[in-house]
Amino acid sequence: MAISHYIKELxxxxxxxxxxxxxxxxxxxxxxxxxxASDLQVGAFCVAMRVKGETxxxxxxxxxxxxxxxxxxxxCADGLPLVVLPSYNGARKLPVLTPLLALLLARDGLPVLxxxxxxxxxxxxxxxxxxxxxxxxxAAPAAVAPGxxxxxxxxxxxxGLARLLAAREAIGLRTPAHSVVKLIAPCAGPALVVxxxxxxxxxxxxxxxxxxxxxxxxxSRGLEGEVAADPRRTPRYDGYVHGHHRLLAEQxxxxxxxxxxxxxxxxxxxxxxxxxxxxxxxxxVPAAIAEQVRYIARLARAVxxxxxxxxxxxxxxxxxxxxxx
Numbered sequence: 001m002a003i004s005h006y007i008k009e010l011x012x013x014x015x016x017x018x019x020x021x022x023x024x025x026x027x028x029x030x031x032x033x034x035x036x037a038s039d040l041q042v043g044a045f046c047v048a049m050r051v052k053g054e055t056x057x058x059x060x061x062x063x064x065x066x067x068x069x070x071x072x073x074x075x076c077a078d079g080l081p082l083v084v085l086p087s088y089n090g091a092r093k094l095p096v097l098t099p100l101l102a103l104l105l106a107r108d109g110l111p112v113l114x115x116x117x118x119x120x121x122x123x124x125x126x127x128x129x130x131x132x133x134x135x136x137x138x139a140a141p142a143a144v145a146p147g148x149x150x151x152x153x154x155x156x157x158x159x160g161l162a163r164l165l166a167a168r169e170a171i172g173l174r175t176p177a178h179s180v181v182k183l184i185a186p187c188a189g190p191a192l193v194v195x196x197x198x199x200x201x202x203x204x205x206x207x208x209x210x211x212x213x214x215x216x217x218x219x220s221r222g223l224e225g226e227v228a229a230d231p232r233r234t235p236r237y238d239g240y241v242h243g244h245h246r247l248l249a250e251q252x253x254x255x256x257x258x259x260x261x262x263x264x265x266x267x268x269x270x271x272x273x274x275x276x277x278x279x280x281x282x283x284x285v286p287a288a289i290a291e292q293v294r295y296i297a298r299l300a301r302a303v304x305x306x307x308x309x310x311x312x313x314x315x316x317x318x319x320x321x322x323x324x325x
Contacts, residue, residue: 003028003037003045011048019052025061029176033069033160039170046167046175053201054176056208062180063213070157073150074143075189076111081216081303082144082187083296085194087116088165088178089225090123091266097228097289098126099133100275102149104285104293110300111144115186117154119168119178124266126226127151132272141186157186182227183209183217192300196222207238207245214243216303218296221251231286232256239299241306248295259286 006028009018020028031037032045054062076082083105087098102112118125127137130151137151144150155162164177183206185191195217197203203219210217217240223230234252238245261283263270277283285293 003031003041007041007044007048010052011044013051017048017052019055020058020061022057022061022064025058026064027061029062029180030065030069032164033065033158035160035163042164042167043171046164046171046173049176050173054179054205056205056212059176059179059183059205059209060212062176063183063209066158066161066180066184069160070184070186071141072186072188073113073141073152075187076144076146078146079190079304080109080111080146081190081192081300082185083110083112083194083300084185084187084191085112085114085126085227086182086184087114087126087226088119088181090118090120090125090128091271092123092224093266094223094230095263095266095271095274096124096126096129096226097223097231097271097275097286098226099129099149099271100278101228101289101292102126102130103133103275103279104289105296106147106149107279108293108297109147110297111146112149113144113152113186114149115152115154115157115181117162117165119165119174121169124268124271127153128268129271129275132268133275152186154181157184179205182206183215185215190216190303192216192218192296192303194218194227194296196220196225196227198222198225203238210240211243211245216241216299218248218299220292229288229292231259231262231288234288234291237292237295239295239302241299241303248299249291256287260284262286 090096102114105112137153182195185193206219219238221235233255236251237248239248263274
């Protein structure tokens with residue numbers, strides 16, 4: 001019964017529901033992660049939040065609880081931040097290109113962690129493609145060397161978080177845990193989270209959380225819920241270092257009619273073959289993905305070179321210039 005009073009406040013409907021403050025949200029989410037709620041209470045919480053929507057203080061509290069419990073990857077060498085790529089949606093209409101993004105970033109000398117798990121049936125996941133490319137998931141967090149990619153299932157980060165994500169299969173709706181995993185930084189040192197949004201309200205939520213929690217973040221519109229850019233168009237990019245914001249690029253008009261070599265089928269083997277061909281140079285890197293790699297790499301080095309947190313510390317405006325290609 002420990003969370004029933006929270007559900008009562010959250011579940012009064014779109015107009016009557018009351019938002020929690022940050023401390024309350026952290027307490028509630030911590031109890032959920034620790035398995036102190038029944039399946040019925042978990043479902044009630046998820047549905048109530050789906051109707052009400054998360055506020056910035058609530059999401060900050062959820063992240064406070066998650067970050068305090070996550071298994072963490074050791075800090076990276078050379079002061080580089082760990083580039084964190086959440087991957088939970090997979091392919092629906094176009095091939096999942098998050099593995100290609102990860103491997104291109106590693107080729108640029110960055111340490112990259114991809115984390116995720118299936119939350120919907122009939123999706124080709126980034127983890128499936130990575131395994132086809134010879135990158136098996138880790139059983140537990142381990143150091144990620146610059147120039148390499150590691151993959152961690154969500155359960156290895158925290159089993160309670162995986163349990164909340166799995167509730168989607170039962171209730172048919174995304175849950176607050178899906179927003180949490182797009183913003184977690186499971187690293188003992190600096191981490192640059194690459195996140196995405198589909199609807200404008202999630203941009204506002206992510207922007208507010210990044211500022212409030214002093215995050216290192218690259219934020220853009222994703223493709224089918226994945227963080228890799230749509231290879232057919234160039235999105236807007238927003239960068240954050242210690243929570244200080246800079247608009248890196250505006251969305252560019254137009255959509256490419258075709259992407260050379262992009263497979264029309266989205267199965268694991270076809271996607272892996274395409275990814276390998278791009279990495280080997282027999283097919284070109286899609287221009288939108290190449291641009292995304294450049295922004296992530298520049299922002300990662302801005303994080304590395306930023307002063308310690310403090311007044312105006314890490315302001316992206318003070319970082320090396322990041323012009324559009």
